[in-house]
Amino acid sequence: MSVENGIGASVRRKEDQRFITGNGHYLDDMNRAGQAYGYFLRSPYAFAKIKNIDLSAAKSAPGVVDIFTGADMVADGIGGLICGWGITSKDGSPHKAPPHNSMAVDAVRHVGDQVAFVIAETLEQAKNAAELIEVGYEVLTPVTNIAKALAPGAPQIHEEAPGNLCYDWELGDKAAVDAAFANAAHVSKIDLVNNRLSPNPMEPRAALGEYDAGSGELTLHTTSQNPHVARLIMSAFLGIAPENKLRVVAPDVGGGFGSKIFVYAEETTTIWAARKINRPVKWTADRSEAFLTDAHGRDHVTHAELATDNDGKILAFRVSTKANMGAYLSTFASAVPTYLYGTLLSGQYKIPSIYCEVQAGFTNTTPVDAYRGAGRPEATYVVERMMDTAAKDLKMDPTEFRLKNFIQPDAYPYETPVIMTYDSGDYPLAMNLAKEMIDYNGFAARKAQSEANGKLRGIGVAAYIEACGIAPSAAVGSLGAGVGLWESAEVRFNPTGSVTVFTGSHSHGQGHETTFAQIIADKLGVPIDSVEVVHGDTSKVPFGMGTYGSRSLAVGGSAIVKAVDKIVEKSKKIAAHLMEASVEDIEHEHGVFSVAGTDKKLTMGEIAFAAYVPHNYPADLEPGMAENAFYDPLNFTFPAGTHIAEVEIDPATGVVDIVDWAAADDFGNVINPMIVEGQVHGGVAQGIGQALLEGVIYDEESGQLLTGSYMDYCMPRADDLPNFRVATTNTPCPSNPLGVKGCGEAGAIAGPAALMNAIVNAIGKDIDMPATPEKVWRAINSN
Amino acid sequence: MYSFDYERPSGVNEAASAIGEDDKFLAGGQTLIPTLKLRLAQPGKLVDLSGISELKGISVNGSELSVGAMTRHVDVADSADVKSAIPALAQLASHIGDAQVRNRGTIGGSISNNDPAADYPAALVGLGATVHTNKRSISAEDFFVDLFETALEDGELVTKVTFPIPEKAGYAKFPNPASRFALTGVFVAKTASGVRVAVTGAGPCVFRQTDMEAALSSNFSPDAVSGIKTEASGLNADIHASADYRANLITVMAARAVKAAS
Amino acid sequence: MTTVSMTVNGKKVSADVAPNTLLVQFIRDNLRLTGTHVGCDTSQCGACTVHVNGDSVKSCTMLAAQAEGADVTTIEGLAKNGELHPMQAAFKENHGLQCGFCTPGMIMSAVDLVKRNPNPSEETIRTELEGNICRCTGYHNIVKSVKAAAENMGG
Incomplete structure (x- = not known):
């Protein structure tokens, strides 16, 4: 028996109706009576001491309600922003997490650092007043480049972090790797830069803070991927208010890609200020502020070496990376270049020994944290560029080299030398499928045709793996996470048979309102339109960890299944009572409860109604039909697959045209194939953006952000991208x-490596991302 | 935006007398309004030219095409007159900014701003156009003075641009990947008075590439320019492209413009 | 203050606004039509796209005063008598949106695109959507949506 709109159906999204008619409720769409507007005065310098701040002229400007500085927050006992994941250096010392006040107290450390919060009756008045604030700066020499920041003699950004070093971390068996390299027939080497990116969800961050003087309750509406975590941190670490007096709501959120996980200075200041002035305060970032303050992604410099034998078998892998943390340690920044990176360096390959060391450091730049993929794109980029380099050195076809070294389908569970236990997969299957999709074997003929037209043609493969469904708590806890990473759900039947699902996950484009409803429709036979998914409000949903790391379905969806199981268990008891049978004889399928061997049956709706109208109920049956569950999985999930990109390059200009793209991904079971395909498209687009178009650039001398708007930061547009061929394989x-297994990050992880391998294949030379026309043109024309 | 006054006159003379020293004319606003939003300008008053009907419209008079200052890019791109008289000009206009910008932006506003990466300056200089103001007529080459600087005096207002209709013309643009302005654009025209090659985006201001003009005069074909290099010194260099790369693009785009000329 | 009057989604509206009021501010703050979004400050993302006298424009790059007397349509005015515009329906049917923030502007641009190009090729769609940025979809399904809508609109 199959169910309409159940698991596996490409159900059209329930949430779309409000979005396509302009009836979504994004944060800036909300206003409150008596609302004032907040505006941040920001540092124009990358690094400076603050000698004094004179607010007198600004405070008397028209419309000004009040102006606050970092000193006011400190005086109020508000703590600094925190990093929630502790990393331990090689020498056993904990990572350095220097103070991070929401507004600067004695120094500013990147352009855009918060200096003062101006609140006025209108936004224009707040901006006018901000121009009247006089700040005495002692300008210092900044450093923006991570290699330079970690070099001797660099400007010292925090006294708590000598040499700007946050940590010097290692993973793997160094002695075993050294020994393997010493005896290797071949050693291939590569140097890589993983370019810094700005996440750029289309909705800028915003906050609306409210204070109820009567109840003492604070309500913060904010653009968050995880409102419960925001509340926890604001309450426990910053001391904004106790959790029971602080409500955090994330309404419709216009994209996140990681950047809305973090607890930022602006949201914190806004809710604190609302209580100070006892009025609602709204702050909405403009795009320029987003470029300056949304946590950036990536920014690694890496050297990697691969040892192979004469048969093309991999013996050992050695990776050394410098990671830029920016001016302060953001909420999960420390984990990204370590446990989300080093642990994935085995890729899809059987590599006997691996050693990785990562030095993370501070610079006078915007903090860097998780951005779509977070650590895993960086790992895949290193592994997959390395594989192509080694294959070239060994004069092997890059797919043959990979197939020869893949972990085989019968090898699970497979323990890597970098502490991961892969649970399932079939890597050759996905690679062969991708090759077939793009007609890999026909490439030579297409290349010849391109050459006849004066063009260069290349093909590039990336066989990626990611650890997703970020959890389980025990594992992440042992690696330094400050929180557990389980998820919550409540499934609540209403008396007339409709269902409300409360989830600790948060949807900001992923389509949870549809996918989660499909689970209910499938398991309990409830029409999908009768299922409402509620998320994003700490006063409505049980404590949950939110959405990131492709975890919502694997962890949040599983919590829903657990709650559904409890509903079924209870329903069986009610059914048994109503149909005068024993519980053991009740059978359940898709919301229909029947007595085995009879034609007696009741539907879920009938049982739910009976649960709320328990006339003639035995004493041991509890009325009502609502169950909650918390789910903590046993392991990460391991989506994997192969993406192949094909490019044609105009040697006269260096312009790269992506002529084809094939993605074969193993996401395990799929609930809604349409949504999954959309996630792959979006991920690949961001991967292509990184490889071809995007890059945050700072002026190294002044520390000014040179890519501070869409005039200079190149966002992928429709005509930059191809159509994508997308297919899935499935090892549950x-x-x-x-x-x-999770699908949200795959494209962003596989994309850059596949595309760069294709470009390098076409031009025969290594270049770094982004492969701008000029870089490609220069490489083609260099000797 | 800082606060300002706003006026919408219905005639050129009225507009000219409305404008004061700290004021600005508002044409399509596609550059001015973003500038105001970022608080990079603080005019006392905006004098909106959109109510002046005499500034709008396209006409062909014998050997000359006339485009009113307040004519939108979309109107130039879609005009049957422009398409038949100077197809390259229609094609150029159809690639300025994006669809929404073309629905608001005007030729008068664009050339008065003289953004070094704008498209229209290449067409005006390439075709040897004349800029007409409420006070005088100025040859395109004299009109575009330097980076964001024109020959316009305070209170002077572009009323229309007249283009001599060439034998053939072509435009090729290499867009800045981020902003989509011209990283380098080359307009090539074969006219009664000779071949003209105008380059935008590559330097601080639109300029003529005379070596290419000479070569094309004897042989109007892509091959004639494909070996001609432009000296990189003096060209723009920024995070998007070096001067060397722009110099290369001049050669490549010039050849493509010649190939596309019709 | 200056008085502006225009027709928005078929309804005559009038208000006294400061001259530096943008059309998008007038639409969102005065009329409370919040389907029109603001995603950037340099006139590039297109989330604020509306129709003024039938043409797509960026309402963040136009003063309310410049729309004096104009006929303005926002995303809220696209569906007629409770029935989705074919472009809206196509975006839903083809999964042409994810977070939904760019969607109103994208749909308004797409409607104008099909008006100008009744039977657009994929390449035309991609080129003509240059003024709208989407970070979620990779555009694949947006292109598909526009193509499907154009067919349904009788192109």
Whole structure:
């Protein structure tokens, strides 16, 4: 029996109706009576001491309600922003997390650092007043480049972090790797830069803070991927208000890609200020502020070496990376270049020994944290560029080299030398499928045709793996995470049979309102339109960890399944009572409860109604039909697959045209194929953006951000991108009840490596991302 | 935006007398309004020219095409007159900014701003156009003075641009990947008075590439320019492209413009 | 203050606004039509796209005063009598949106695109959507949506 709109159906999204008619409720769409507007005065310098701040002229400007500085927050006992993941250096010392006040107290450390918060009756008045604030700066020499920041003699950004070093971390068996290299027939080497990116969800961050003087309750509406975590941190670490007096709501959120995970200075200041002035305060970032303050992604410099034998078998892998943390340590920044990176360096390959060391440091730049993929794109980029380099050195076809070294389908569970246990997969299957999709074997003929037209043609492969469904708590806790990473759900039947699902996950484009409803429709036979998914409000949903790391379905969806199981269990008891049978004889399928061997049956709706109208109920049956569950999985999930990009390059200009793209991904079971395909498209687009178009650039002398608007930061547009061929393979995930692995990050992880391998293949030379026309043209024309 | 006054006159003379020293004319606003939003300008008053009907419209008079200052890019791009008289000009206009910008932006506003990466300056200089103001007529080459600087005096207002209709013309643009302005654009025209090659985006101001003009005069074909290099010194260099790369683009785009000429 | 009057989604509206009021501010703050979004400050993302006298424009790059007497349509005015515009329906059917923030502007641009190009090729769609940025979809399904809508609109 199959169910309409159940698991596996490409159900059109329930949330779309409000979005396509302009009836979404994004944060800046909200206003409150008596609302004032907040505006941040920001540092124009990358690094300076603050000698004094004179607010007198500004405070008497028209419309000004009040102006606050960092000193006011400190005086109020508000703590600094925190990093929630502790990393331990090689020498056993904890990472350096220097103070990070929401507004600067004695120094500013990047352009855009908060200096004062001006609140006025209108935004224009707040901006006018901000221009009247006089700040005495002692300008210092900044450093923006991570290699320079870690070099001797660099400007010292925090006294708590000598030499600007945050940590010097290692993973793997160095002695075993050294020994393997000493005896290797071949050693291939590569140097890589993983360019800094700005996440750029289309909705800028915003906050609306409210204070109820009667109840003492604070309500913060904010653009968050995880409102409960925001509340926890603001309450426990910053001391904004106790959790029971602080409500955090994330309404419709216009994209996140990681950047809305973090607890930022602006949202914190806004809610604090609302209580100070006892009025609602709204702050909305403009795009310029987003470029200056949304946590950036990537920014690694890496040297890697691969040892191989004469048969093309990999012996050992050695990776050394410098990671830029920016001016302060953002919420999960420390984990990104370590446990989300080093642990994935085995890729899809059987590599006997791996050693990785990462030095993370501070610079006078915007903080860097998780951005779509977070650490795993960086790992895949290193592994997959390395594989192509080695294949070239060994004069092997890059797919043959990979196939020869893949972990085989019968090898699971497979323990890597970098502390991951892969649970399932079939890497050759996905690679062969991708090759077939793009007609890999026909490439030579297409290349010849391009050459006849004066063009260069290249093909590039990336066989990626990611650890997703970020959890389980025990594992992440042992690696330094300050929080557990389980998820919550409540499934609540209303008396007339409709269902409200409360989830700790948060949707900001992923389509949870549809996918989660499909689970209910499938398991309990409730029409999908009768299922409402509620998320994003700490006063409505149980504590949950939010959405990132492709975890919502694998962890949040599994929590829903657990709650559904409890609903079924209870329903069986009610059905048994109503149909005068024993519980053991009740059978359940898609919301229909029947007595085995009879034609007696009741639907879920009938049982739910009976649960709320418990006339003639035995004493041991509890009325009502609502169950909650918390789910903590046994392992990460391991989506993997192969993407192949094909490019044609105009040697006269260096312009890269992506002529084809094939993606074969193993996401385990799929609930809604349409949504999954959309996630792959979006991920690949961001991967292509990184490889071809995007890059945050600072002026190294002044520390000014040179890519501070869409005039200079190149966002992928429709005509930059190709159509994508997308297919999935499926080895169900054994670690969760849905058998799902997560799909949100795959494209961003596979994309850059596939595309750069294609470009390098076309031009025959290594170049770094982004492969701008000029860089490609220069490489083609260099000797 | 800082506050300002706003006026919308219905005639050129009225507009000219409305404008004061700290004031600005508002044409399509596609550059001015973003500038105001970023608080990079603080005019006392904006004098909106959109109510002046005499500034709008396209006409062909014998050997000359006339485009009113307040004619939008979309109107130039879609005009049957422009397409038949100077197809390259229609094609150029159809690639300025994006669809929404073309629905608001005007030729008068664009050339008065003289953004070094704008497209229209290449067409005006390439075709040897004349800029007409409420006070005088100025040859395009004299009109575009330097980076964001024109021959316009305070209170002087572009009323129309007249283009001599060439034998053939072509435009090729290499857009800045981020802003989509011209990283380098080359307009090539074969006219009664000789071949003209105008380059935008590559330097601080539109300029003529005379070596290419000479070469094309004897042989109007892509091959004639494909070996001609432009000296990189003096060309723009920024995070998007070096001067060397722009110099290369001049050669490549010139050849493509010649090939596209019709 | 200056008085502006215009027709928005078929309804005559009038208000006294400061001359530096943008059309998008007038639409969002005065009329409370919040489907029109602001995603950048340099006139590039297109989230604020509306129709003024039938043409797509960026309402963040136009003063309310410049729309005096104009006929303005926002995303809220696209559906007629409770029935989705074919472009809206196509975006839903083809999964042409994810977070939904760019969507109103994207749909308004797409409607204008099909008006100008009744039977657009994929390349035309991609080129003509240059003024709208989407960070979620990779545009694949947006292009598909516009193509499907154009067919349904009788192109």
